[in-house]
Amino acid sequence: MDNTFAIVEPKKFKSSQSLSLESGKILEGVSIAYETYGELNPKKDNAILLCHALSGDAHAAGYHHKDSTKPGWWDTMVGPGKAIDSSKYFIICSNVIGGCMGSSGPSSINPKDGQHYALNFPVVTIGDMVKAQKLLLDHLGVPRLLSVIGGSIGGMQTLEWSIRYPDFVFSAVPLASAQRHSALAIAFNEVARQAIMADPNWRKGNYYNNEKPGLGLAVARMIGHITYLSDDSLRNKFGRRLQDKKDFSFNFDADFQVESYLRYQGSKFVDRFDANSFLYITKAADYFDLKTQHCAEGQPLSSFAKAKAKFLVVSFTSDWLYPTYQSRALVKAMKKNNLDVSFCEIKAQCGHDAFLLPNPQLSSLISGFLDRMKKEFQLGHAF
Amino acid sequence: MDNTFAIVEPKKFKSSQSLSLESGKILEGVSIAYETYGELNPKKDNAILLCHALSGDAHAAGYHHKDSTKPGWWDTMVGPGKAIDSSKYFIICSNVIGGCMGSSGPSSINPKDGQHYALNFPVVTIGDMVKAQKLLLDHLGVPRLLSVIGGSIGGMQTLEWSIRYPDFVFSAVPLASAQRHSALAIAFNEVARQAIMADPNWRKGNYYNNEKPGLGLAVARMIGHITYLSDDSLRNKFGRRLQDKKDFSFNFDADFQVESYLRYQGSKFVDRFDANSFLYITKAADYFDLKTQHCAEGQPLSSFAKAKAKFLVVSFTSDWLYPTYQSRALVKAMKKNNLDVSFCEIKAQCGHDAFLLPNPQLSSLISGFLDRMKKEFQLGHAF
Numbered sequence: 001m002d003n004t005f006a007i008v009e010p011k012k013f014k015s016s017q018s019l020s021l022e023s024g025k026i027l028e029g030v031s032i033a034y035e036t037y038g039e040l041n042p043k044k045d046n047a048i049l050l051c052h053a054l055s056g057d058a059h060a061a062g063y064h065h066k067d068s069t070k071p072g073w074w075d076t077m078v079g080p081g082k083a084i085d086s087s088k089y090f091i092i093c094s095n096v097i098g099g100c101m102g103s104s105g106p107s108s109i110n111p112k113d114g115q116h117y118a119l120n121f122p123v124v125t126i127g128d129m130v131k132a133q134k135l136l137l138d139h140l141g142v143p144r145l146l147s148v149i150g151g152s153i154g155g156m157q158t159l160e161w162s163i164r165y166p167d168f169v170f171s172a173v174p175l176a177s178a179q180r181h182s183a184l185a186i187a188f189n190e191v192a193r194q195a196i197m198a199d200p201n202w203r204k205g206n207y208y209n210n211e212k213p214g215l216g217l218a219v220a221r222m223i224g225h226i227t228y229l230s231d232d233s234l235r236n237k238f239g240r241r242l243q244d245k246k247d248f249s250f251n252f253d254a255d256f257q258v259e260s261y262l263r264y265q266g267s268k269f270v271d272r273f274d275a276n277s278f279l280y281i282t283k284a285a286d287y288f289d290l291k292t293q294h295c296a297e298g299q300p301l302s303s304f305a306k307a308k309a310k311f312l313v314v315s316f317t318s319d320w321l322y323p324t325y326q327s328r329a330l331v332k333a334m335k336k337n338n339l340d341v342s343f344c345e346i347k348a349q350c351g352h353d354a355f356l357l358p359n360p361q362l363s364s365l366i367s368g369f370l371d372r373m374k375k376e377f378q379l380g381h382a383f
Numbered sequence: 384m385d386n387t388f389a390i391v392e393p394k395k396f397k398s399s400q401s402l403s404l405e406s407g408k409i410l411e412g413v414s415i416a417y418e419t420y421g422e423l424n425p426k427k428d429n430a431i432l433l434c435h436a437l438s439g440d441a442h443a444a445g446y447h448h449k450d451s452t453k454p455g456w457w458d459t460m461v462g463p464g465k466a467i468d469s470s471k472y473f474i475i476c477s478n479v480i481g482g483c484m485g486s487s488g489p490s491s492i493n494p495k496d497g498q499h500y501a502l503n504f505p506v507v508t509i510g511d512m513v514k515a516q517k518l519l520l521d522h523l524g525v526p527r528l529l530s531v532i533g534g535s536i537g538g539m540q541t542l543e544w545s546i547r548y549p550d551f552v553f554s555a556v557p558l559a560s561a562q563r564h565s566a567l568a569i570a571f572n573e574v575a576r577q578a579i580m581a582d583p584n585w586r587k588g589n590y591y592n593n594e595k596p597g598l599g600l601a602v603a604r605m606i607g608h609i610t611y612l613s614d615d616s617l618r619n620k621f622g623r624r625l626q627d628k629k630d631f632s633f634n635f636d637a638d639f640q641v642e643s644y645l646r647y648q649g650s651k652f653v654d655r656f657d658a659n660s661f662l663y664i665t666k667a668a669d670y671f672d673l674k675t676q677h678c679a680e681g682q683p684l685s686s687f688a689k690a691k692a693k694f695l696v697v698s699f700t701s702d703w704l705y706p707t708y709q710s711r712a713l714v715k716a717m718k719k720n721n722l723d724v725s726f727c728e729i730k731a732q733c734g735h736d737a738f739l740l741p742n743p744q745l746s747s748l749i750s751g752f753l754d755r756m757k758k759e760f761q762l763g764h765a766f
Binding site: 023025122182185186187188190191216219222223227230231236240248250252253256258259262263266277287289320323 | 406408441502506564565566567570571573575578580598599605606613614617622631633635651661669670676
């Protein structure tokens, strides 16, 4: 395959500023891995920030090498002529802090002692991730975002952006997201964390010079993976079909295709992801709660009182981890604050993962929304 | 507490017959732990068999000691004057083979070598469990069952009974059950098994003389536990309330009550359950498929062609592990075979666990159904 037309270069920004975290701690020398697609126009009014979910990274689109067969995680959506069109927009995607794909996180080296941070890396929040992204945008000379777009935990970041930096965000697109995790979502994250921490190779996070807690991380990933799918999609994809056999094994090998698939997903994830980052990012997501985070003391709760962005909120019918009722609650809170909101529940069979998969309806919704935002942004534009 | 009125004695039956298993293997010297409540009447037409679910046992009702505070797992339903009334019926409950509560299973001693079976115990099926129960009933001199009742994997056993021994079963009550596991249910079971097998203390099943794989089993239990609950019940029970603290810990301790609860459920389970039995029983449930197991070769699939029992099928609105559509499929298959079926979907908030919890509607459904069965059984009774 020749991907030269879509080769993107991974970039890194190291901030000279320290970052005050919600925990009260300070993170010095934040590094942020990022990629950009398209060009910032002279008026600097075409910037779009993409926010990734738990297992994503800065590599949203294109290829890193001309021989690569694996494009970025949202390549179906992002690129020249695509819904998020890099021939029109300047698109930025960065790895969250706490992550393991180039930005500062538990696997980074602590400048204080030259060792991997491990659990000495401070626990970060969705707000902290967004503050780090702001440092990057300032560095890139982006004065204001036309839009910030993300699904799942990336959707939490878009919501956080709209409230933390109301004058910086012209529009926001939270997909398959929520104001806060339900007890069910926290429960699944906690069991996944317990699976990692139960692995003796985890060693309270200090495994970087030893074998990694691969078995625990694989189980954590399998748990997550099931919650991203749906009863229907699993039935259609696997049903009760057996894996390379005509009858049951009558032992504890994988008999069913769905078992083999999960084992494969688990082990593949271990090769590319850091177990401690799994702990940090899921914890940040569990902590996220727009309602409690953005209220002046003694004020009635009104998450979006400060927000100015125009919103496109999207949910998916078969998503039981971030069900539609949570998106509706978002829309209600936005409307209560007289915000410009469009909402769509897309019929999709593939559960929470739907936001990542090719979907013509989602593509046209987003591209239409961005077209409108571009026009309105230019009209009302006062920089 | 004085429980002398409800003291029950755990009993054990050791069969002199060998058991031919569906895998083709033979199990010698099957032991079955069981309890009985009430008395078999002279006509021997008042026997009811209860079938337990994954983590249940033979102790369905009453107390083992007068100072005990923990009654059997279905004490709200079973006892004198209760829905399954031990003053009217002779009620039997036995531990499944493959289990760890007194019946033959992987933790039993293999008579061939005096060692714990571990994974040398043959993989058993729901059909094998039912065949072992039949040995017990023959031993007890029960000529026919007025009813067989069970929820979840216990419901699979009731279905199996109705088809494997059609002349022995006058009625059957599968609760929160299914003809077969969905890919989603298999997926959750498989991840739970992987959590156990990932624990280095599991040692391919040979841990009986060493430390047990407690951390892996705890994670397995937590996964299961979440699937037995519902989004609603978790929200009502825990929401996002914090555990004994006013603010987040900003570490990986349990912050939310739901996290503490799951950790507690996991560790409590380890004290009473054998990890290998978890593997065996979940595998039996995953293998279960009425459609493929009871068809003569080349015959059209018709699970209930041989069944004669009258059925009461019950599902629960918030059960997403064994959803109502699966019970409806059962009812459809039964009706297609002109069977006498009553069906009820009970409105309940607590998910799959609903069948185990006190529920006046469920109690009155079952007691009414049993009253009718008793009358019809006596009328048509020809022994």
